[in-house]
Amino acid sequence: MRILHTSDWHLGRSFHGVGMLEAQRGFLSQLLDTVRSSRVDAVLISGDVYDRALPGVDVVRLLDEALAGITAAGARVILTSGNHDSAARLGFGGRIFEQGGVHLRTGIESITSPVLLQDGAATVAVYGIPYLEPRLAAPELGADTAPTHAGVLGEAVRRIREDTARREAEGAPVLPLVMVHTFASGGITSDSERDLSVGGVGAVPLDLFTGFTYTALGHLHGRQELAPNVWYSGSPLPYSFSEARQSKGGLLIEIGPGGLTGVTPVPWEAPKRLELLRGTLDGLLADPSLTAAEDAWCQVTLTDDDRPAKAMERIRSRFPGTLVLVFEPASGNRGVNESYSRRLARATDDLDICCGFLDHVRSREAAPEEKDLFVEVLAKVNAAEVAK
Known part of the structure; x- marks a missing residue:
């Protein structure tokens, strides 16, 4: 079985004022080529499908085209909501889309409803955990759940383990694969990610994912392996200059009857x-x-x-x-670390004040012609004051 792990599409994002919709259309075309050439069974999108909660019409249309293309190529799509998405809007129509091979996991109630992928003797149960905002998710998950990232995610994982154990007790062994949008301990950040908590203390322990066949992480934009079966796919395009040296694309996951057999990076070129x-x-x-x-x-x-x-x-x-x-x-x-007030205290006359201000705001001394202009203006101001 072949599964393509992706995340953080951020459809609709701009790059320092430059629109990226065509670049995103380009990576989606390469993704579709990968689905066809590698005979991918399912495509995972581990959160941040959109860049904002209210995406533009052209952005929604692009996602629609992408989902239609992937399912037409014979692969199923499983996506979860991230911290940039509106879970309610992204999850709209989920029960209908399910019939067409697009599985939306955007609410807590869907955590223990895995998508079952069958390939010969292997049954992979894909559990999608949407981004869980601790203060909002903790009450719904249970009174004893701590309102922290580790607390709410820990409860979600506990429920998944319980569901997996129940299925195996009923004689239906499965290989559990978990999709999570979070900041896992040991991950390396980029400038383009939004902090999940004040002070950046929202990291969850890596051992939370012990025992799963594979954990498909989203949120961090750099592709990285935290454990042999725990990976961030990274974003398919660079979204900040801190990602200039990163290789972008997806991860091709291969799973056999005995579990994970391979993780292969799939590169996609940016325009x-x-x-x-x-x-x-x-x-x-x-x-x-x-x-x-x-x-x-x-x-x-x-x-x-x-x-x-x-x-x-x-x-x-x-x-x-x-x-x-x-x-x-x-x-x-x-003098970049010197305050203007200290410069002002050293000024000897009005010309020095004007030239000092110019130097302070642009880090370059006044040119001779600029000094001449200041002298002319100051002379006119002084003359006007005398005339009063």
């Missing part, structure tokens, strides 16, 4: 690469080794001691895909 450039403006513009970055989305960190004039305009003359521009003087001596 544009991400590049992290660092150096002086003149150095970056002249560096012949950076040719490949001319067609990439770029985050540029300029290390000039003085902030160059028209920096974004000039950097984009060579790297038009520059989306983020950061200034970090190499010397560290431009």
Whole structure:
């Protein structure tokens, strides 16, 4: 049996102001190619299908096209809601969609209703756990459930183990696979994920998933193995420059009668690469080794001691895909950590105050022509004051 583990599609997301709908359409096309070429039996989406609770019409239409394409290729779809999704909206029509091979697991009541996948002697029971907001989920899960991420997820897992034991006691052995949208201990984060709790203390213990045939995690955007049978698939596209060095795609899971037999990364290419450039403006513009970055989305960190004039305009003359521009003087001596009030206290006259302010807000001293303009303006102001 072959199962494709994906998560964190974030349909409708933008990347530093650039719409990503066509890029997302591109990864979905590659996903569909994988389903066909690898003869995938089921596609898992472990939460954050959408990027926001109220997705746009074109975004909903894209998901509709994706689900139709996957099921037409012969695979079933099992998806859970993440912290970015509206569980109620995403779960609408679930009982009807089930008949078409799309299984929505967005509510607590569905936790112990696994999707049974049969392939010869192997029966895989896929349990989908939606994202559980502790304060909201704890009362519904039981009075003794602690209103923490570990508490509510622990109760959900307990119920799944109980259901699995009941099925085996009835003579129907199954291989339990769990889908979870959470931050598991040991996971490496990226800048594009939303904290699941204040202070980032929402991590759940890894041993919570001991004994499951496979745990398909969602939430963290970098593909990573936490245990041989516990994986984050990562997001199919990079959603922050902190993911520039990550390989994106899905995970092809193979399960036989005896359990898990293999986990293989499946790469999907993004339409544009991400590049992290660092150096002086003149150095970056002249560096012949950076040719490949001319067609990439770029985050540029300029290390000039003085902030160059028209920096974004000039950097984009060579790297038009520059989306983020950061200034970090190499010397560290431009007074960036000094408050303006302290600079003001050292000023000797009005011209010094004006030039000091200009230097403070843009990290570059006033040019001679700018100083001349300040002198002219200050002269007119003083003359007007005298005239009064």
